[in-house]
Amino acid sequence: MKALLGFLKPHWAPALLAAVVALVGTALALVQPMLIRWVVDSAIPQHDSRLLVIAALLVVAVSATRGLFTYLQFFLMEYVAQKVTFDLRNRLYQHIQKLSFGFFDSTRVGELMSRLTSDVDLINRFVGFAMIQVGMVLALFLGTISVMFRLDSALTIASLCVLPVLLFTAGKFGRTVGPAFLAVQQQMARLTSKLQENLAGIRVVRSFAQEGREIEAFRAENYDYRDKNIAAMRAVSFYQGAMNFVVAVSAVIVLWYGGSRVMQGKLSLGSLIAFNSYVLQLMMPIRMVGFLVNMVQRARAATSRVLELLAVQPEIKDAPDAVELPQVRGHIVFEHVSFGYDPSRPVLKDIDLEVLPGQKVAILGTTGSGKTSLVQLIPRFYDVTSGRLLIDGYDVRKVKLESLRKQIALVSQETFLFSTTIRENIAYGKPDATEEEITEAAKAAQIHDFIMSLPSKYNTVIGERGIGLSGGQRQRVAIARALLCKAPIVILDEFTSHVDTQTEAEIQKATAKLLERSTSFIIAQRLSTVKSADVILVMEDGRIVERGTHEELMRLRGKYASIYKLQLVEGE
Amino acid sequence: MMFGGPGHFRGRALIPEPTKLDRSNLPVLKRLLPYAKPYQGKLLLSVAFLLGASLGGVSGPFILGFAIDRFIRSGNARGLALAGIAYLLVSALTWVFSYLQTYLTSQAGHSMIADLRQDLFEHIERLAMKVLDEEETGALMSRVTSDIDSISQVVSMGITSVLSDIVVIVGIVVLLFTMNVKLAMISVAVVPLLAIVTALLQGRMQTAFHKVRRTVAEVNANLEETLSGMKVIQSFNREEDSMSRFQEINASTVQANLQAVRTFAVFFPAVDLIGALATAGIVLVGGNSIIHGEIEVGAFAAFLSYVTRFFMPIREISQIYNMLLAAMVSVQRVFQLMDEPRERPGGIEIGRVKGHVRFENVSFAYEEGHPVLSGISMDIPAGQMVALVGPTGAGKTSIINLLTGMYQPDSGKITIDGTDISRISLESLRRNIGVVLQDNFVFAGTIMDNLRYGRPDASLAEVQKVAEAAGADQFISRMPDGYMTLIGERGAGISVGQKQLIALARALLIDPPILVLDEATSNVDPYTELLIQQAIEKLLGGRTAIVIAHRLSTVQRANNIFVIQEGRVVESGTHEQLLALGGAYRSLYEKQFG
Structure with missing residues (x-):
């Protein structure tokens, strides 16, 4: 309850004004039955038509004044309610944006949506309607009863x-x-x-x-x-x-x-008639008490849910003494890195790895062996459980997140695109990109020709409100989006799984040029993608079990060699 | 470049919401009548109760006025007591009548609506695939939810409310005229005034609320998208932009709401003022009438209280008019969908087939003038494994769509064991074909439910056996609740590759003589894929298998490989034959392994 009122604090002035206005409006509601009483008991027995005229004018005047107050009250309350809603939504949204990947893994979008929509609406209705209504019912109640007592x-x-x-x-x-x-x-x-x-x-x-x-x-x-x-x-x-x-x-x-x-x-007859009006006028709002109580309860529940969300601390945030990460060369070191989404079930176990600037690293391994987890530590989507991860000698936990992520481009396994134009999607990481840069990236990702075949070309809107793209097309837009960033570190997680072999080969050729100066990590299922890497890592159960170039690993005659042989020998 | 599947330019123009009644739409309402028929008895009875309840509801002031004039002023205590008892009785009856009326109406109304919704769902469930591909999921959803709801509002509340409002208005007017014609005229004079103001403001309110709803929908759409894409936003450091975009949209709802309240807040004071005008008129004229002895005090009091009672029913009628407008469009939308063609019904029932599949010169287009398949001929003997290879958009998935009867060929025919599939009932056709798709849909529920989807009565042992064969058993048994682990909306909590394994096991469980794998293992690592392939081979035992794959390693073991390009079979043969041919297949192969 206190928290609910806390939301109101910044807007106390209009809220107070609304309350005063509502009180005056309520007081005016008490006048009309008294006027009628006066008509019946005084004006009519005195046979004075002039008094009737005065009474009639008063009825209209009171109603007009009251109308003005009602209008103000409605408007002010809605104003306050909207301001509260606006603040609260922004605050929630800003907060959610700061939360880490771990939070989004365990929370459904629908749940977050309902915090920001239906819960905020419940609070809105409390502020804009229930609160003032409770006050008015009370005021009306006290006012009417005191008038009634005076009558009889x-x-x-x-x-x-x-x-x-x-x-x-x-x-x-x-x-x-x-x-x-x-x-x-x-x-x-x-x-x-x-x-x-x-x-x-x-x-x-x-x-x-x-x-x-x-x-x-x-x-x-x-x-x-x-x-x-x-x-x-x-x-x-x-x-x-x-x-x-x-x-x-x-x-x-x-x-x-x-x-x-x-x-x-x-009792006079006029008083009886007035009494009858008062009783009806009093009872009507009281019938709403049940609704109001319910509304207040739900607003309280909504408030506690909203506060709960606001209390979630982002697991990953800038350290107080975090420094700006300068332009990196892409020298990456994993030192005894262990990690688990749930610390008791490690997914990565004591990983040691050094990647030199410009090297191309390919990662192979069975589903669930920890490939994706490994690369997601680099942009600090998650924090290591133990050990440390250094980029150009900087521990990723000691640099500012923005300066770190700005230098890493990523294509992840499940492609997410925004429902806007293709152009905006490709330029997502670099909104000020030039036309040439955008086309260059799209060409490298082998999606340019397709885009040009669309009626509005790069301005074609995709997603719910536009055209649907196939899995492979979406992936290629995401590749273009990542390539455009020209980041010193590039991570491609199963980036061509929905693309046919021929297109894949073309993408590889084109991206190879763009990736020349970047340190890149490529997770792939197809050995053709992997073969040319500077370092190939084979992962199993959270550990790197084999590492080396294609030739070295073939010579090793281990896991890699056996997969490779299986794939090749099949056909021969 | 070609499109990878059907229906890429989607979305039909929605029928816009009208602002006034279009008579030409009225005939469509007739289609609702059959739904009312089973409940006509209840509906008639509820109208009878409604008459009683409405008349009881307006009698209060009359009794008060009558009692004042006849009993109180003449000191008749017994009469007063009788009036009190009468009032009490009428009120009790009103309660009972209105309760019964609402109960009956809502029962009939909601039953009608449930029947309609059920019919619509059944229709959608059997709708031709073409229609489903063309319509957006959201648009179809809103037919079943919001459109039906808006019809429901009119049916279960609207119609009886209008009746009761009319009864109330007519009842009051008759009462007033029997009491005093002059005062009655003054009171009734406010009715048109009220109606005009209500209609005017209601129209503006409608527009304003429309805008509010639109901005709210925008907020929701923005939230839905950015919250789902939050990881991407964070990866690309775009938090600030998305924040300011959200603030903008958020501010526009605030504006829309404040605009709406400005109209809305005028409404009650305006109505109140009109009421006050009538009250003033009655005070003036009625007061003078009393002075001249034309009317008594009690009647005067009754008039004063009736004059404020016109407003509620008038406002309700105007609201229901708007509801009706919205509902008309909804009725149209619902029946427009009902008129869309279904999948073909009937056909002969076949038992378990041997699995000899033949395509004879099959051509097909999703859209006229854009052929996707041209003259496809393939012969797949029972028990063979064939592979379809070719670039994205070549028409491989369309071939599968035709085989499973999702679409019908434009020319040529497809036979299974010599029977044209267009003569076979879709259900028995599909029972013979197990399909694992590229994009596998997993239902919310346990893994077990999902595996058993095609055969809900399968035993645990059977399920485990196929899960093992599909290579899914290993990861499933590592899940917290094993086979009983809940997997969420769209299969959240498991990876794409794991989804593919579940889909594979699901298809194997129905033990189909024909198995279709459309990129079924594209997200599985090569090692696991190999295990699956070996397992499937064991499981295949006599099954016909049609495999679409990008990875040639998957394809090599096929008995026959068809290379599809631009809707035609350009090469076919075994891996060795095709390599020797030195054509399209060979160049694909070299790209992958060169």
């Missing part, structure tokens, strides 16, 4: 005796209906993901002729969704009806008991 305290007490019942029903309403609608939403989410899965996997569904089973599975979710909807509507109509009934009981008390008091001369 006995009737006030009698008509308000239903209040506990109303509050109870309203509370029950909020507690029942809130969760019922939450269940509806959750079921919708399940339905949606079932649907999404079916659409994305439709080829698999059909290949295995499982349409019937999928339809039945969807039917179960679909009709469950229907039942949850009906249950929610049932709860709504029952409790809403109940609350209306309780309010009606109160009106009956006013009519009956108030009417008798008029007959006894203890």
Whole structure:
């Protein structure tokens, strides 16, 4: 709760103003029934038409003033709520950007999305609606009751005796209906993901002729969704009806008991009519109490989730005494490096490796042997568990992250492109690249001809809102993106797995030229890619088991030689 | 350069949201009627309850006025008591009626909608592949979710609300005119005023909220993309740019919201003011009428309280009008999709085939005028392993699409064991073909569920056996929960290569006489690949296998190799024959091993 109010702090002035405005508006709501009372009790018995004119004008004037205040209140609260939302979203986004790879490995995008959207919305609604509404209900309540007591305290007490019942029903309403609608939403989410899965996997569904089973599975979710909807509507109509009934009981008390008091001369007719209005005016907002309570609870839960995310410390960040890494030559040393995503299950074990500037290193090994982990330590996507990693003599943990990553270009196994133009995607690492640089990189990646065959060429938008690229095409755009950086260190992780052999050979030829002066790491499955490397590493179970040039390794007659032979001999 | 598959220029123009009612769309609503039919009894009953509930709801002020004039002012205590009891009874009945009405309506409405959604899903599940390739997943999703929801709103709330609103308005007007014609005229005078203001502001609010929704969608799209690509953003040091881009979009939603609230905040004060005008008129005219003895105080009080009750139903009608507009478009979109062709139904049931596959002069195009396959002829005897090689976009995957009946050839025919596959039911055709695709989809669930996908009743031993054969058993047993490990959305938590192994095991489990591997092991390391190949060979035993691969090492052992280029078979033969031929195959081979 305190944290929730903390979000408001920077905008306290408009928030306070909104509260004052709301209070005045509420006070004005108390005037009209009194005017009617005055009409009935004074103006009409005095047979004075002029008084009626005054009363009519007052009714309009009060309403106009109140309207002005209502307008201001709505606007101010929305203003504050939007400012809070804006700040909070930016803060969250900025925070998430600083978190490390390890965090993204273990957190789903959907989860982060819901922190930044639905949780922030819940807080928004609390600030923009629930908070002021709670205040107004309280103010209206106190104001109305004090006016009613002045009119007739006995009737006030009698008509308000239903209040506990109303509050109870309203509370029950909020507690029942809130969760019922939450269940509806959750079921919708399940339905949606079932649907999404079916659409994305439709080829698999059909290949295995499982349409019937999928339809039945969807039917179960679909009709469950229907039942949850009906249950929610049932709860709504029952409790809403109940609350209306309780309010009606109160009106009956006013009519009956108030009417008798008029007959006894203890109450004027105008007061009775005013009383009736007050009771109705009072009961209406109280019916919302349940909703408000629910809203406040959900906003509190949302706040704690948001704070939890904000409290996550980035595992990898600049050390306080981090220095700028100067332009490197690309001399890389792994010293007794061990690493595990989970420290108790090491993926890399005591790696020792020295790579000289300009060397081309190829890494081979079975799935899960630690190839990708090894190269991901270089841009410090993860920190070593023990040992150290030096680039040109600098420990990567002691230099500024930006200055380190700026000097490393990377093509990773799963290609991610942004849904924007091809040009922007290729120039992603160097937004100020010239036309020539972009074309040069695209040509080297063997994607230029394809791009030129598209209707808008380099300005073609790709992704969700544009055209779809095949796996191989995406990979080649990613290669162009990395090549464009002209970084002293280049990492290519299975960069041609979706490209056909011929294209691959061409990419290799072209990239070789661009990589001439860079230190490069290449993870590959195809031996043709590997053969020409200066150093070949064969990895197994987190260790480098063989290293050397193609010839050296062939002579060794170890793992490398046997794979190579197997691949070749097959055909002969 | 060619495109690697079908449907690269996707996305159809969405039907835009209209701002006024287009009568020509009305016939499409008729298609909803069959869905209402099973629930017509419930719907009729709910209308009856609705009449009761609405009339009960408007009787309060009348009873109050009546009691003041007839009983309180004349000191009739018994009459007053009776009025109180009547009021209580009417209120209780209103509660019961409105409860029953809502319950029945929502039951009928939501059932109708669930039926419609189910039909739509079943339709999508059997939709022709061509349509699926052309439509974006998101667009199809929104048919089943948001379009159906917007229809649902109108069906389960809208229609009855409109009825009840009309009953309320008519009821009040009749009551007022029976009490006093002059005052009734004054009260009713506000109705058109309210209607105009509501319609005007509602229209502007609609536009403003539309803009809000659009900016919110932009925020979501931006988040979805940048959060999924956060690793790339960090790798390329682009955090600041993406931050400022996000701030920009974030600020635009703030602007849109503030703009919307400016219109929205006018609404209630305006309505309130109109109400106040009517109240003032009644105070003035009604007050004078009392002075002249034309009307009594109680009726006067009743008028005052009725005059503010026109607003709710009018506003609701205007909201529902807008809902109806949106729903009309949704109905159109839903039935437009319903009208798209399905996969061909029926065909003869075949048992287990031997696996003799023949392509006879098969031509095919996804789009007219852009042939992908031209005159493909291949004979694949049962039990043989053949390989298809060729550059990306040559048409290899299209061949598989035709064989599995995802698409139909434009000319020529494909036979299995001599039977034209276009005569075979798709289900029994596909039961005979196990496919491992390039991009394998793994379902959210346990690894076990995924392996058993094609045969949910397979025993643990059977599953383990194929997993071992596919080389998947090793990594699976190292997972925290072994075969029961949950793999997430899109198979998160396992590598691309591991996904391929699971897909392979999944296909082997159904024990198909024909096995198709489309780049099935492209992300697996050569060593593992070799193991898999050896295992598959053992498992093949009599199966026909069609293998597409970039790595020639995979291809070499095939009984026959077809080299595909630009939609034609340009060479075929064994590895040795093709090498000796010195053509396209040889140059590919030299590139890889030279």
